[in-house]
Amino acid sequence: MPLTGRAFVLQVLNGISFGALLFLLSSGFQLIFGLMRIVNLAHGSFYLVGGYIGLSVLRASGNFWLAVGAAALGVAAIGLVVELGLLRRLRGQAMPEVLLTVGLSLIFADLSLARWGGDPQLLPGPPGLRSSVHIGSVTYPTFRLFVLALGALVAVGLWLLLSRTRIGAVVRAGADDQEMVMALGVNIRAVFAGAFTIGALLAGIAGIVGGVFLGLYPGADGEILLFALVVVILGGLGSLQGAMIGSLLVGLIDAFGRELVPSLSYFLLFAPMALVLIFRPRGLFGKTAS
C-alpha cells in the first residue's frame, strides 16, 4: 500500500513524537547504565507506576501539571529507595543487579494491578494541549508536538548537564574510573544515588506522557521496556547520543510499521536490531569492548 504525501508526513510526526517518548525513557536507562553499569529492567515498571501515580493525582486534583510533578517525584522516590535499600548491597555485581530489577518488576506489576486494576486507562491531556494544529495539509494533535518538544528539551538539558556542569564532569569521570573519582574526594555513592533517582524521575515523566498517548494497562511495562531495550541495543549501551538516534529510528520504524504492516510491526523492529547485532554488536554509538 503506497503512502500518500499526507500520510507520510503524519507517520513521520508520529514516529518522531513516539521517538521523543522513547528518549525520555531510554535516556534515564542510559544514564543509569552509563554511570553505574546497572541494566535496570525495572525501568518499564517505573514508567507504568509513574503513569498510574499521575492518573490518581489527576483524578484527585484535576490538574495535569500537578500530576506530572507527582509522577516524577513519586517514581524518583521509589528509585531512591530501590537504589539505597537494595541495589547498593549488590554494587558491582552486574548480573545479580539486573536480576534484582527483574524481581522488582514482577512485584511492581502485581502491586499496580492490585491498586489500579486491569482495565486500560487513557489519561486526558492538559487542557491547553488537547486541540490540534495544522501543519501544511496535516492536522496534528498539539500534545504530541508538546512531547516532541519535551524530548528535545530533556536531550538538551541532559547534554548541558553532562558536558557543561561540575556534576556532569563528576558523572562522566565516574563512568570512566570510579576509584580515581573516589580518591579525588567525590562522594561517588551520592552521585550513584542521584543518577539512579534522575533516571527513575525521567521514567516517571515518560509514564504520564505515555499514559496520554498510549494508555496505561497491565503489560504496558513490558511493552515499553522492549522498545527501550531495542533503542539501547541499536544505539549502544550507556550512550546518550545512541539513545537519541535509537529512539528516533525505533519511533519511525514503529510508526511506519503500524501503518503498512500492522500485524507484523513488531517483526520490523527485529530487522534493524538484527543488522546492528550482526555488524556492530555494541550498537551504533557503543564503544568497543576493551
Added chain:
Amino acid sequence: MNTPRLRLRRPSDPGRVLPSALKLGGLAAVLALLVSLPFLTGSFYVSLGTQALYLGLFALSINLLAGYGGMITLGQAGVSGIAGYGLAIFLTRFNLPLGVAMVAALAVTVVAAAFLGLLAMRTSGVYFLMVTLAEGMVIWGIAQRWNTLTGGDNGMRGVNRPGFAAVYWKYYYFTLVVVAACTALIALIVRSPFGLTLRGIRESEGRMGPLGYNVALHKLVAFTVAGAFAGVSGMLLAMDNNFFSPASVHLKASADGLLMSILGGMGTLTGAFVGSGVFVFITNYVSGYITRWPTLLGLIFVLVILFARDGIVGAWNRWVWAPLLRRVGQAEQAELAEEAAREVASGLLSGPPASVATKGGPQ
C-alpha cells in the same frame, strides 16, 4: 582433542562408592514416587505434577544455557512459544496429524532458535540478557498482533493431547516419559566434552578462545539445543491446556522460568525440577490463600538474588549433604559437594562485567 582441566568425578574412585550409591538410591526413590503418583493421589495433584514436569524441563533448558554456559536468558519463553504456536498452527490451520505437527513444530523451533542464537551469540553477560529479552518480547508482540495466524489475545484452542494419552493420568505418564528422556539427554550433554567446554566458557569466556575453542559456535549450538528442549516443554504445555496464548510467551513466563532455575539451583539438573515444583505449588496451591501471590514470587526472586544464589539444591549440598558426607568420613567428597554449591552460585556472577569501555578498573 583437549578436554579442559575440570575435575572429572569417576565412579571407580573408591571414596565415591558410598555417596554415589546414596545418590542412585535417591534417584530411584524419586523415580518410584513419580511413577506411583497417580496411585497415591487424585487428579488435581497429578495435574500439578504434569505441570511441574514440563515447567521443570523449561527451567532445565534455561539452566543448560545459564547454569552451564553462563548465558542468562530472559527470552526462553519466546523460544518455547514458537513450538507451542507452531504445534497449534500445524494442527488447526494445516490439519496435520499430531505426530507430524510435533516434528514440524520442533523443526521450526530449532531453526528459529538457531537464528535467535546467531544474533545473540556475540554478546555475553547482561548484554546477552537484554538481547534475548528483546527477542522474546518481539515474538510475544508477533503472537499478540498477528491475529489471522495466532488468534491474537484470544490464543489458540484445539491443541489436543495424543489420543492414547487423553486422560489426565495417561497424559501425566506421557509427560513423565518425555521429560525423563529429555533430562537424560541433557545429563549426557552436560557431561560430554561439549558440556565441559560450555562450563569453561561460563568460567572464562575470554580464555576459551585462545585455547582453541570456537566460543561463538559453542554458544550458538547451546542456544539451539536448549531451544529444542524449551520447544518440547512448550508443546507439552500446549497439549496439557489444549490452549496456547501470548501469556505463555511473555517476558513474565521467561522470568518465571529463570526464577525456577535459580531458586532450584543453577547448574544442577535436579535444581530445575525442585524450582518448578516450588513454583507450581505457589501458583496453584498458595494462590488459594494469598491473593497477591505474584508479589510473593517477585519477593522470592529478590530474596534469592540477595541472600541465596545457590538455590535450594545449593543449600542442600552445603547444609545437609556435605555434613552428612563428613560424618561418614568422606571429607573429600564433602568438599566436592561444597565446591559444587559454590560453583552454582558463581554461575550467576560469571560472565564479563557489563563494562562497555571502562579503563579496566575493577567493577
